[in-house]
Amino acid sequence: MDENKQDGLGFAAEYDRPIPYMQRIRDYYVTLGYGTPYRWANYADVPFTKPTKPLSESRVALITTAAPYQPDKGDQGPGAAYNAGAKFYTVYSGDTAAEHDLRISHIGYDRLHTTAEDSNTWFPLPALRRAAAKGRIGEIAPRFHGAPTNRSHVTTLDVDCPELLARCRADNVDAAILVPS
Amino acid sequence: MSLAARHLEANGIPTVIMACAKDIVEFAGVPRFLFSDFPLGNSCGKPKDVASQDLTLELALGLLESATGPRTTMQSPLRWKDDASWKLDFSNIEKMSPEEIARRRAEFDRQKAIAKGIRESGAKAAD
Numbered sequence: 332m333d334e335n336k337q338d339g340l341g342f343a344a345e346y347d348r349p350i351p352y353m354q355r356i357r358d359y360y361v362t363l364g365y366g367t368p369y370r371w372a373n374y375a376d377v378p379f380t381k382p383t384k385p386l387s388e389s390r391v392a393l394i395t396t397a398a399p400y401q402p403d404k405g406d407q408g409p410g411a412a413y414n415a416g417a418k419f420y421t422v423y424s425g426d427t428a429a430e431h432d433l434r435i436s437h438i439g440y441d442r443l444h445t446t447a448e449d450s451n452t453w454f455p456l457p458a459l460r461r462a463a464a465k466g467r468i469g470e471i472a473p474r475f476h477g478a479p480t481n482r483s484h485v486t487t488l489d490v491d492c493p494e495l496l497a498r499c500r501a502d503n504v505d506a507a508i509l510v511p512s
Numbered sequence: 513m514s515l516a517a518r519h520l521e522a523n524g525i526p527t528v529i530m531a532c533a534k535d536i537v538e539f540a541g542v543p544r545f546l547f548s549d550f551p552l553g554n555s556c557g558k559p560k561d562v563a564s565q566d567l568t569l570e571l572a573l574g575l576l577e578s579a580t581g582p583r584t585t586m587q588s589p590l591r592w593k594d595d596a597s598w599k600l601d602f603s604n605i606e607k608m609s610p611e612e613i614a615r616r617r618a619e620f621d622r623q624k625a626i627a628k629g630i631r632e633s634g635a636k637a638a639d
Contacts, residue, residue, distance in 0.1 A: 347596035349534035355603040362605045363617045377541040377582035378522035415627040440553030444598045449559035458569040492519035506526045511513035
């Protein structure tokens with residue numbers, strides 16, 4: 332029961348706000364005994380590029396942190412425990428015209444409140460196809476790309492980011508949708 | 513993933529991120545961000561709910577079109593549940609017993625060793 336509503340102000344519950352993940356995770360690892368806190372990336376300046384053509388004429392790329400299912404790498408869900416064995420460490424690409432079985436067992440998703448039973452919640456290729464079919468976007472880029480997780484920031488910046496850019500450029504994309512899980 | 517969005521954007525490709533971890537994405541600083549206040553793993557809508565997945569994508573596409581500057585965040589109007597108490601659970605050390613903390617510590621060490629093994633065998637293969 333939302334106590335604040337009883338006050339007649341119509342406020343949401345105090346905890347009904349975006350989860351403070353950085354604080355939660357920091358406290359979690361400090362309590363587990365890993366004292367050096369993870370350093371999340373942060374920047375003061377943020378780049379911005381205005382689209383040069385309408386979405387209905389744009390080629391849109393999809394970038395994901397999900398991993399192709401690997402039958403020999405243990406339980407990858409739905410509902411699988413965290414599985415570091417399913418991780419990948421280099422950028423990969425897949426044909427957007429084909430079907431794909433991508434999983435997120437290698438990612439710290441919320442295993443208490445969701446089960447990773449529907450890949451559409453992290454890999455929106457089917458939704459993107461529907462958007463393309465009705466002309467909302469011009470077309471889907473020929474390839475989607477997988478971005479590795481659990482990398483040092485240096486590797487992400489020096490290796491993975493340039494690789495993703497090169498692949499997007501090779502495909503002449505006009506915009507990109509990025510989905511971390 | 514925020515770093516990738518920034519890199520593409522800085523090199524002339526407009527981007528939008530769809531994600532559930534608002535503080536982490538905004539801390540990094542990204543051009544456009546469609547935030548769904550859902551459990552991690554549901555960046556693109558609710559499971560088995562095509563309408564919510566289509567709406568979520570549409571909101572992200574709308575951001576690509578309409579954002580006028582960087583750090584544009586939009587929050588999806590969708591609610592995971594009416595009761596928001598699920599937000600109290602994720603990695604919340606205050607809700608864990610000492611036994612649970614010990615169990616998680618052992619599991620963390622185990623997974624870290626597995627990841628290290630993969631990285632090292634990958635490095636050897638690349639040599």
